[in-house]
Every structure is written in C-alpha cells, then in structure tokens.
Amino acid sequence: MTAAAIPAFDPPAERESSGRIPGNKGIWVGICCEFVEFLVLFIVYFVARAHFPDAFEQGTERLSRLAGTVITLLMVTSSFFIACSVATMRAGQRRRSLWWLVAGLVVALGYPVAKYLEIRWNLAHGIDGDSGIFFTVYYYLTFNHLVHATWGILGILWVLARHLGGGYTPDDHDGLEALASYWHATDIIWLVIFPFFYVLA
Template identity: 70%
Template structure:
C-alpha cells in the first residue's frame, strides 16, 4: 500500500473531532433526554407500585401500532442519514430525494398514532383508564410533540435544501436535523418495549 493510498483512507484530523450539527441542537437534544429521563423515572416508580396494572394494561395496547411506529421511525432516520451522506458528496438531487422520502415516512407516525388513539378510545382506553394508561398517554404524547417538532424541522431544512442552502462545504443544518431525529428515534426505541412488550 502506497503512502498516497494511506493518505486517501485517513480522514482529515478535524473531521474526527467535529461535533455533528451545531451546539444549539445538542443543547436541545440534552434537554429532550433530561425530560424523558424524568418521565422514565415516573414510569418505573409507577410500575413498581402497580405491577399488575402495568401487566394487564400492556395486553390491551395495539402491538401492531407500536411496531408500525417503530418501523416508521427507524426507516425515516435511515433516509435522513442517507440525505446527509448525499449532501456530503455534493449529490444535491439525491439529498433532496432522500429527505423527501424521510418526511413522507415520518408523517406516517402521527397518522398511525391518530389511528391507534381512535382504536384505543373504541376499546374504552383513555387517560383515566388506570395508572398504566395515564403514564402511557403522557409519555407517548410527549414523544409525539417532539416528533412533530422534528417534522417541522424537516420541512424547514427541506426548503433550504431545495434552494441549495446546503452543500458539501456547509451542511450543519441538515446534520443538526438528523441528530435531533435520531435522538427522538432512540427515545421511541425505549418507549416501545416498555409499554408494548415488557410491561
């Protein structure tokens, strides 16, 4: 292997030390994690005091809805990551296509959640159906709010991307969006098993 080949494979020194996105988005992500840390503490305290209610409540939820939301979050995160990868290579059209795909899949989350809530209400499940459902609605609605902010962020970033607001030299905004969406995705991957699988 020649010295030139080694240089090509070695990333620039500053790229290994750069924080993706910007400081502002990481402050927001930190606040999001702290908020959900408190909510998860409430979940475990309530579960410790009412184990039977949590076990019985989980049996009444739609696992199909929870699984669908999980697949939508993972897929949209992947598409947005592909958009970031494309803009890094100055593939503007591909970046737009991937981001549009990410938005379409992300919009499936609130749609699925609305259908799930309608199904829950038809089964007589609401926020007053017991401690399990009170915690369930509070946590999942809070997550939906954060996801809605993320969807609004996708729309804003997409508008900038379409008008060439990002390039391989400056794509911090797109990367910040991806970081926030991935963080929201990670939180859902914790919520899903706690309510739909393990309770």
C-alpha cells in the same frame, strides 16, 4: 432499489473534519434537554410500575402491539432516510440528498397518522386517560414523544425548504446534520418507549 442507490458512508478519515460534532451547539443543547425530560418521565414510569405491577402487566396486554410496531418501523426508516440525505450531501450528491430527505419526510408523516389511528382504536376499546395508572403514564409519555416528533417534522420541512433553495453544500450543511441529530435522538427515545409499553408485561 439497487445497491448503488444507497449511499456509502465515508470512513472517519475522509470526513470533512475529523472528530467534528455534527450539527451545531444549539441542537445539542436541545437534545440534552430532551433526554433529561424523558429521563424524568422514565423515572416516573418505573416508580409507577413498582407500585402497580399488576396494572402495568394488564395494560400492556390491552394495547395494540401492531400500532407500536408500525410506529417503530416508521421512526427507524425515516431516520435511515435522513441519514442517507446527510451522507449523500457529504458526497456532493445534492439532488440525491434532496430526494432522501423528501423520503424521510413522507415516512415521518406516517407517525402522527399511525398515532391518530392508534388512539381511535384505543378509544373504541375503552382505553383512555382514566383507564388506570398504566394508561395515564402511557398517554403522557407517548403524547410528549409525539410533540417532540412534531417539532422534528416541522424541522424537516424547514430544512427541506432550505435544501430546495440551495442552502446546503458538501462543505456547509450544518442545518441538515442538526436535523438528523435531533431526529435520531427522538428515534432513540421511541425505541425505549416501545418495549416499556408494548412488550414488557
């Protein structure tokens, strides 16, 4: 990939409207609800960890750090590709924006595949929801995140369909920005989940 293939992000002064919040109000209400939901789940995590420190230390050692790392790379990479789709659309490069979005979808689809393989690995090693408090919290949090990511993938498909139909222009692409905002939020949540379960012991 050449340097020219990666879009340059416009400085704030050149954006279509200075200080404008990307996307729409509806998506930000949804993002706030998502953050509140996971904030409650993270509180549950810390309460459980405080009461059962040994279970959490031993549980982390039993999980596949490779699986967690692969999912992290998939989330971060797909977020980057979708950000590139937004940036190239702002620059008036519709075809390039479309290809970045397709790339973001392909990489994002790797997440449920990686999660499925991780669960198979877990079950083969005797790790299920009845394996202790650590794994109960682990499954509940990661499955919730997978649900939100699945909604995001469905959103990518919807935005891609609209993009293919010419539904976005450099001056009107709120739907694409809304998708990017939601996917970045879901990415950020995973970046918190990853160290909680796969790194901290």
